[in-house]
Amino acid sequence: MEDIEEEENGEEEVLGSSLTMEKVAAAKQFIENHYRAQMKNIQDRKERRWVLERKLASSDVPKEEQINLIKDLERKETEFIRLKRHKICVDDFELLTIIGRGAFGEVRLCREKKSGNIYAMKKLKKSEMLKRGQVEHVRAERNLLAEVASHCIVKLYYSFQDAEDLYLIMEYLPGGDMMTLLMREDTLTENVARFYIAQSVLAIESIHKHNYIHRDIKPDNLLLDKKGHMKLSDFGLCKPLDCSALSVIPENKTIDDENMTEPMDIDGSIPDADNKSNWKSPHEQLQHWQMNRRKLAFSTVGTPDYIAPEVLLKKGYGMECDWWSLGAIMYEMLVGYPPFYSDDPITTCRKIVHWRNHLRFPEDARLSPEAKDLICRLLCDVDHRLGTGGAHQIKAHPWFKDILWDKLYEMEAAFKPEVNGELDTQNFMKFDEMDPPPARTGSGPSRKMLLTPKDLSFVGYTYKNFDAVKGLHSFDLKGSMSPKRPSIDSIFSGSGADYPTKRPGEETEVQMLASSGDPMLP
Numbered sequence: 368m369e370d371i372e373e374e375e376n377g378e379e380e381v382l383g384s385s386l387t388m389e390k391v392a393a394a395k396q397f398i399e400n401h402y403r404a405q406m407k408n409i410q411d412r413k414e415r416r417w418v419l420e421r422k423l424a425s426s427d428v429p430k431e432e433q434i435n436l437i438k439d440l441e442r443k444e445t446e447f448i449r450l451k452r453h454k455i456c457v458d459d460f461e462l463l464t465i466i467g468r469g470a471f472g473e474v475r476l477c478r479e480k481k482s483g484n485i486y487a488m489k490k491l492k493k494s495e496m497l498k499r500g501q502v503e504h505v506r507a508e509r510n511l512l513a514e515v516a517s518h519c520i521v522k523l524y525y526s527f528q529d530a531e532d533l534y535l536i537m538e539y540l541p542g543g544d545m546m547t548l549l550m551r552e553d554t555l556t557e558n559v560a561r562f563y564i565a566q567s568v569l570a571i572e573s574i575h576k577h578n579y580i581h582r583d584i585k586p587d588n589l590l591l592d593k594k595g596h597m598k599l600s601d602f603g604l605c606k607p608l609d610c611s612a613l614s615v616i617p618e619n620k621t622i623d624d625e626n627m628t629e630p631m632d633i634d635g636s637i638p639d640a641d642n643k644s645n646w647k648s649p650h651e652q653l654q655h656w657q658m659n660r661r662k663l664a665f666s667t668v669g670t671p672d673y674i675a676p677e678v679l680l681k682k683g684y685g686m687e688c689d690w691w692s693l694g695a696i697m698y699e700m701l702v703g704y705p706p707f708y709s710d711d712p713i714t715t716c717r718k719i720v721h722w723r724n725h726l727r728f729p730e731d732a733r734l735s736p737e738a739k740d741l742i743c744r745l746l747c748d749v750d751h752r753l754g755t756g757g758a759h760q761i762k763a764h765p766w767f768k769d770i771l772w773d774k775l776y777e778m779e780a781a782f783k784p785e786v787n788g789e790l791d792t793q794n795f796m797k798f799d800e801m802d803p804p805p806a807r808t809g810s811g812p813s814r815k816m817l818l819t820p821k822d823l824s825f826v827g828y829t830y831k832n833f834d835a836v837k838g839l840h841s842f843d844l845k846g847s848m849s850p851k852r853p854s855i856d857s858i859f860s861g862s863g864a865d866y867p868t869k870r871p872g873e874e875t876e877v878q879m880l881a882s883s884g885d886p887m888l889p
């Protein structure tokens with residue numbers, strides 16, 4: 368009896384000490400994050416001042432106006448410090464229509480109560496993240512969005528958490544996603560496809576430049592703004608299927624060697640995995656794909672259709688895997704369904720792994736030879752894949768002959784979505800309110816609730832973007848100035864330049880700090 372008690376006490380001690388260790392580690396991270404964040408704030412502030420002074424120096428703004436603009440910036444900085452001190456929580460937003468649902472949570476339109484600004488709020492269940500080992504992925508998403516300021520990437524304004532959920536407050540892109548557009552249009556013309564594939568090239572290039580790999584690029588993650596320009600979203604929450612077992616099947620064997628079906632016929636008809644004697648025509652394939660598409664998008668495993676073979680095989684992979692995904696999306700845009708589509712995800716994985724036996728173009732798809740060539744040069748092994756040596760290889764492909772890469776985000780988009788007002792959600796599917804709206808708990812989570820081992824996993828999630836102060840206190844520069852005078856906002860967001868700008872040769876601390884962020888502990 369005594370022995371059992373002693374043993375139990377021992378176990379409790381071990382549990383207690385591991386919890387203490389966890390708390391010590393979290394406290395250490397908190398302190399480190401705090402000081403790094405302080406340093407970063409000072410650096411960023413200096414940088415903003417430097418950018419403004421540089422831009423003013425090369426402009427014809429009169430001296431007096433220049434002084435006023437610098438004062439405006441300082442006032443905005445003060446506002447930003449105030450914003451940073453404010454503990455932001457879900458109660459700061461009015462929750463509106465649900466516009467998306469994923470494996471880990473939902474995305475909805477929301478209005479910031481103080482500023483009236485409209486945003487998209489992505490809410491992710493912490494318990495689901497922990498259960499599925501997605502903590503690192505969610506951190507990667509938050510870090511990438513906070514770090515990569517580019518017009519090709521959906522913009523993050525805030526991130527925060529409460530006891531149950533993580534929140535990302537992003538710009539709202541009302542044009543809908545590429546999946547919805549493709550379902551509506553069946554196929555795109557080569558011109559429209561070229562425009563969006565070219566914008567995707569720029570988006571992928573911009574994340575690669577920051578050493579991130581997306582791994583899960585698919586039409587659901589390509590969002591359109593109100594003008595029809597495309598931005599990449601959903602970073603890090605990839606849901607790879609474990610297909611490592613498929614690697615034991617030799618490459619030269621076809622799916623039928625595996626008692627599956629015959630490989631695709633040259634006319635493009637495709638074997639049906641469920642009914643092995645049935646062959647689907649490209650038209651049937653398209654209908655089938657469209658019927659299943661949404662189901663796949665909302666399922667917990669997601670669709671593997673765009674994932675590169677090396678990712679599925681867990682062989683070790685690099686940035687090239689994102690160019691494969693682009694090839695699969697381009698195929699879908701021009702053919703109507705993705706190249707390795709099958710009724711069940713495992714068969715799709717098999718087809719991807721054995722892509723040589725399954726990549727075919729239906730005759731009636733009528734792609735230009737250049738388009739076919741580009742697809743084949745993206746859907747191939749890593750050593751031969753275009754983009755492996757850098758995005759410039761893809762940009763130089765003849766299919767992009769007439770593309771003006773530097774002007775892509777300034778020119779009129781190839782497709783203009785219908786958007787009536789900032790609250791318009793017509794380009795999104797309708798979702799039911801399944802869960803009741805989150806309980807209103809006053810000014811946010813309590814200290815006790817946050818100090819659970821669960822929450823220690825998410826230390827450092829909070830983020831506030833300097834641009835978020837734009838809407839606060841409606842800092843109206845334009846009204847009070849001569850029409851020629853530029854506003855601070857226009858100076859910073861001018862001609863698509865990434866912000867904050869790095870001084871040549873100067874390594875900003877952003878990369879180093881990306882994994883820390885602002886501390887979020889009580």
Ligand SMILES: Nc1ncnc2c1ncn2[C@@H]1O[C@H](COP(=O)(O)OP(=O)(O)OP(=O)(O)O)[C@@H](O)[C@H]1O
Nearest residue numbers: 467469470471474487537538539540544587601604
């Ligand atoms: N900033 C945004 N503006 C408009 N719509 C958005 C935005 N972010 C996401 N959505 C919509 O919500 C959908 C789901 O978003 P997202 O893919 O980021 O969520 P997720 O939970 O990570 O999904 P997944 O299961 O694909 O990982 C998108 O396909 C898109 O339709």
